[in-house]
Amino acid sequence: xxxxxxxxxxxxxxxxxxxxxxxxxxxxxxxxxxxxxxxxxxxxxxxxxxxxxxxxxxxxxxxxxxxxxxxxxxxxxxxxxxxxxxxxxxxxxxxxxxxxxxxxxxxxxxxxxxxxxxxxxxxxxxxxxxxxxxxxxxxxxxxxxxxxxxxxxxxxxxxxxxxxxxxxxxxxxxxxxxxxxxxxxxxxxxxxxxxxxxxxxxxxxxxxxxxxxxxxxxxxxxxxxxxxxxxxxxxxxxxxxxxxxxxxxxxxxxxxxxxxxxxxxxxxxxxxxxxxxxxxxxxxxxxxxxxxxxxxxxxxxxxxxxxxxxxxxxxxxxxxx
Ligand code: DON
Numbered sequence: 041x042x043x044x045x046x047x048x049x050x051x052x053x054x055x056x057x058x059x060x061x062x063x064x065x066x067x068x069x070x071x072x073x074x075x076x077x078x079x080x081x082x083x084x085x086x087x088x089x090x091x092x093x094x095x096x097x098x099x100x101x102x103x104x105x106x107x108x109x110x111x112x113x114x115x116x117x118x119x120x121x122x123x124x125x126x127x128x129x130x131x132x133x134x135x136x137x138x139x140x141x142x143x144x145x146x147x148x149x150x151x152x153x154x155x156x157x158x159x160x161x162x163x164x165x166x167x168x169x170x171x172x173x174x175x176x177x178x179x180x181x182x183x184x185x186x187x188x189x190x191x192x193x194x195x196x197x198x199x200x201x202x203x204x205x206x207x208x209x210x211x212x213x214x215x216x217x218x219x220x221x222x223x224x225x226x227x228x229x230x231x232x233x234x235x236x237x238x239x240x241x242x243x244x245x246x247x248x249x250x251x252x253x254x255x256x257x258x259x260x261x262x263x264x265x266x267x268x269x270x271x272x273x274x275x276x277x278x279x280x281x282x283x284x285x286x287x288x289x290x291x292x293x294x295x296x297x298x299x300x301x302x303x304x305x306x307x308x309x310x311x312x313x314x315x316x317x318x319x320x321x322x323x324x325x326x327x328x329x330x331x332x333x334x335x336x337x338x339x340x341x342x343x344x345x346x347x348x349x350x351x352x353x354x355x356x357x358x359x360x361x
Pocket of ligand 1 (some may be wrong): 117120314340
């Protein structure tokens, strides 16, 4: 079947520790002083983050972690969370159901676009923009919101290899100001696109965006994808291997919103960003890179983070194309 994974890809040609340490240092020193972009301001809590924070972490499929800068600073996952709930729903509902009920095509539009919902005849979007991510959350199976929340936080924790929890202040800040997302769920509900109650789904989505991580956590979460679905430290299988290419494909086509095409062209790695300033990028079979730096460009992607990942990718020659 087309789902058959290329198992021989895994754990081959991983750069040496010295190479990783050197390239991390270079990327950090090169972009530390770059002061472009600005913090997200539509979520009040995020506007207050120190714009100088900057951390880069590489985690390999054989469980080694290399880090520099503010790699242990806690922040909320925001849109990076979308990848892992997508993975969970893919695994519980299956690939065809995700394609039909949520959609996997690129929107080419901003992450919070309402037009994207209107433009698609079947009103599916994709799991990595707000409309599709809320739809994804609405399809997490379970009888109560608590049931579904436990699966979401459990999935995130398994990917990270440690128990994660919510940053309550971010959750409150975002719940009070998420008027646009309330518009999105009403529109989705009017098209009967949601698998469960609209406001309950929005609340779970907002909570998942508020989950606290460090760049190190994000590196291990994405290294689990690089490692075919097995966490490289705990050795727990978190995602069946045949779903990993599906997740990475949607990351490649939608991970950086309307800039996803430019990103694929310039960097050539599946990646995902979040408005708090995190980015993950996956080199299948080898390693993953996670960055944290709050100032964002026009599309909502961390400015320094993109630069650092582009630098590391080109130095190590790991563009997948
Ligand atoms: O729903 C929102 O707007 C935020 N919780 C997450 C958006 C996000 O991270 C988009 N990233 N660039």
